[in-house]
Amino acid sequence: MKSFKKVMISLVVGNIVITPFITSNVDAMEPPSFKVGGRKDYQEIQGTHLMVNVTGVDKKGNEILVPGFIEFPLTPGEVLTKKDILNYVQIAIDAKSADEYRVVNLAPNSKIEVSYNNNKSDIFPITDKGFVIPDLTKHIENPSFKLITNVVLEEKSSTDNNQVFSKSTEVSIEHFVKFLKRDNESNILLPINTGRITNLKEKHHVGDKITENDLLKAAELEFKKTKEYKEGYRIVKRLNANVIENGVSSRILYDFQDNKPFNYTISGKRQPAKLHTDGLSDTYYISKNGDDYPLN
Known part of the structure; x- marks a missing residue:
């Protein structure tokens, strides 16, 4: 069984405010949010x-x-x-x-x-x-x-600390999800949770592809555990998705304003580490009536 503890991230990616506290595996770091x-x-x-x-x-x-x-x-x-x-x-x-x-x-x-x-x-x-x-x-x-x-x-150049690792290199994946709902009828979104870890397959390798649908399915399973789901809320749309590789290199994978389809391929060019870990952060808008976000 994994060992979990509450940690505070000193950096805060995405265009939605979240609490800087998350529940995380001791060896993982949630992607920063801004x-x-x-x-x-x-x-x-x-x-x-x-x-x-x-x-x-x-x-x-x-x-x-x-x-x-x-x-x-x-x-x-x-x-x-x-x-x-x-x-x-x-x-x-x-x-x-x-x-x-x-x-x-x-x-x-x-x-x-x-x-x-x-x-x-x-x-x-x-x-x-x-x-x-x-x-x-x-x-x-x-x-x-x-x-x-x-x-x-x-x-940045080839003199950076990044190295190229082979496809046999194992990379641990942690998938953090957040769900936000509208504050009454405004465009202000409030988080219902401080960050949950899904059951997305943990062990992957360099070159493996994780699709946007893989992330959505894992998020839906986690969302069904919340009281908001029991109250009739449903996931309407993804707001943003980000990744931080080995706790160092961060990338934006998706932003709803661009709405470009994406797949995440685990990069072989990365910082040296004893254990390679990618933290994927996925944020969703939820609603009871299926209304879009933001309101026009």
């Missing part, structure tokens, strides 16, 4: 969050990539370090151009700024030691800590 701004269904993350709005430049300062802003939930009382912030920025870059660029550094004098109480602002330097995230919810409903800066990028 909220992409500028989409027609965009709504600001509820609660304390970090808004990453960066411009990618080369070492000479020439602009090479503008990913648009992305929001990540934060937890007051935790420490936010430069390493954490660079991880967030890398996710923002990968969301725009997956596995093409590596974040080298932030522009000099980059800082985190938050405004509240009639435009009162606090500024936090970005350091290795980091700073404790203050709880400002008594002053403002959704404190937004903003990082607006240039970041230095370089192209």
Whole structure:
């Protein structure tokens, strides 16, 4: 039997807010989740969050990539370090151009700024030691800590740590699913769970293909265990699907706004690891009356 424990993910992929707590196998990590701004269904993350709005430049300062802003939930009382912030920025870059660029550094004098109480602002330097995230919810409903800066990028190359593994290489698969329902008649979606692990076959190999229908069938079986299913809710549509390979490389597999069919083929080009693990994250919209999301 698997050993499970409750873990907290410091990174938050997808355009729907989820809790940073999941129930997970001790050797697995759920794909990070973020909220992409500028989409027609965009709504600001509820609660304390970090808004990453960066411009990618080369070492000479020439602009090479503008990913648009992305929001990540934060937890007051935790420490936010430069390493954490660079991880967030890398996710923002990968969301725009997956596995093409590596974040080298932030522009000099980059800082985190938050405004509240009639435009009162606090500024936090970005350091290795980091700073404790203050709880400002008594002053403002959704404190937004903003990082607006240039970041230095370089192209990834064959000198990266990724290696090519043969088709005989075993890869463990963990399939995390979340189900969200509408908050009354609004376009705000609320999670009914903090993340469930399906019974999708665990052991696979490099080159194996997992179809979108495989994921849906596993999600449906898990959904039938929920009280919402007994109340008459049904899965209407997939909202997003993401994967993180060996806890390092993240990719967006599906987004309902693009609605492109997908299959997930387990990549042989990956970071070295004693145990290879891919975490698949799958989010679905559920409803009692079959209405679509978002509402027009």
